[in-house]
Amino acid sequence: MDVVRELIGAGFFRVIAVPGNACGTVEHTVLLALWRYEAEGASGTSEGWIHPYYPASQRAYRAVQHCVRCAEAKGVPLRLRNDIRVKPIFARLPGFTQGRNTLSYAEGAGSRFHVQIMTLDMPMDETIPLQEEPHSLHCGDCRRCMTACPTGAIDENGYHREKCLRNWMLTGKPVPPELRIAMGNRLLGCDECQRCCPHNPPPSGETQPLVPLAELLARPKEASAALQKLIGVNLALPNRVLAQACLLAGCEGREDLMDTLQSLAAHPSETVREHAAWAEVQITKRRTQPFFAEEAGISCSSGQNTL
Ligand code: SF4
Ligand code: SF4
Known part of the structure; x- marks a missing residue:
């Protein structure tokens, strides 16, 4: 089973593999699956509004659950994780930045994405090493x-x-x-x-x-x-x-x-x-x-x- 291909096919726009030991896990690989959403155009109303992040994160959760079940059925050691802090990983990943608003930004999505975190207890060729030091903020003089x-x-x-x-x-x-x-x-x-x-x-x-x-x-x-x-x-x-x-x-x-x-x-x-x-x-x-x-x-x- 090609886990990355399955996740992309399920709707994630990008899947990143990083070494597990750099993220404090014993498994070989940590997978970060990014689900992009679009920000809304303006709309004036006095009814209850929900930020598009939350429905997007629900869709991502359902998609990743499906992939994990498929992996289990095929004996692939893929596990959904909620105990791995992702911001310190993004802070050391090439192609990501961080702002004063504390949000992480990905190339091609800005801060408009949700991430699902998994471990895969298998080495992967395309694993990206983390940088030694975290990025500095991308803000410059902006306030x-x-x-x-x-x-x-x-x-x-x-x-x-x-x-x-x-x-x-x-x-x-x-x-x-x-x-x-x-x-x-x-x-x-x-x-x-x-x-x-x-x-x-x-x-x-x-x-x-x-x-x-x-x-x-x-x-x-x-x-x-x-x-x-x-x-x-x-x-x-x-x-x-x-x-x-x-x-x-x-x-x-x-x-x-x-x-x-x-x-x-x-x-x-x-x-x-x-x-x-x-x-x-x-x-x-x-x-x-x-x-x-x-x-x-x-x-x-x-x-x-x-x-
Ligand atoms: S200071 Fe400006 S660039 Fe930095 S996160 Fe805030 S709005 Fe974005
Ligand atoms: S930091 Fe301010 S602008 Fe950003 S989500 Fe919180 S209340 Fe809203």
Whole structure:
């Protein structure tokens, strides 16, 4: 079985083999299979938005599972791995770079790719040796992502995970109050520090289907079950999706969802209750203080509108 050919045939755009011992594994070879996706064109809406990375990663996961099963059936020692840190490998791989936004960039895809990691306990001729030293950042004088980030998560001192929106989405924990208003319409993912980067191709892909907030708030179990096909079971847990949808309703000033938000005051999840109460306050402020959004610097739907 030609593993690389199988993976390319399954939809991966590139497969890289590196020596296992350089990655801290006992197997001969580590395989990195890259799945490319396109960034979306702009689209203004107050419904829930999902970054195209997440559906792409689900498709890649299903594809790699299929390849691993085929390999097992043929006695090929190919294993899916989630215990190998990939950024240090990319940092020493020819053809890859890294930005201030902490993302790795691949030739031909920029930062718009997802990687699946496998080990193959067989030597391969096409194994690429890692460089001794990691690359320096590709940024030069550029500071665009620092300016574009809606929460100041990237500055001269680096990336601050605790301020990054992605770090708080669908975790089931209350989002820090000072970050909530920046969620805009983002149900999952944030594109600002990739969209502004000159090392990325301009957005050109189709807009993902948007998820109606009314549906998420009123029927979270059914809506989450549908979402699981798109983003996976672990991310689309009903109470987590519901808690994020509450924030989006508040950010987007969705007066039409006020009754549903109020009905969540007795919800068993503390995070849902807290986010719903916060959303009610935001919507009320908008109603009573029409210029509240502008004064607060709210950028609704900014997950897709900012280039
Ligand atoms: S993903 Fe969004 S919030 Fe996080 S660092 Fe990038 S721009 Fe900032
Ligand atoms: S936007 Fe500029 S500073 Fe940020 S990662 Fe890209 S090149 Fe580097």
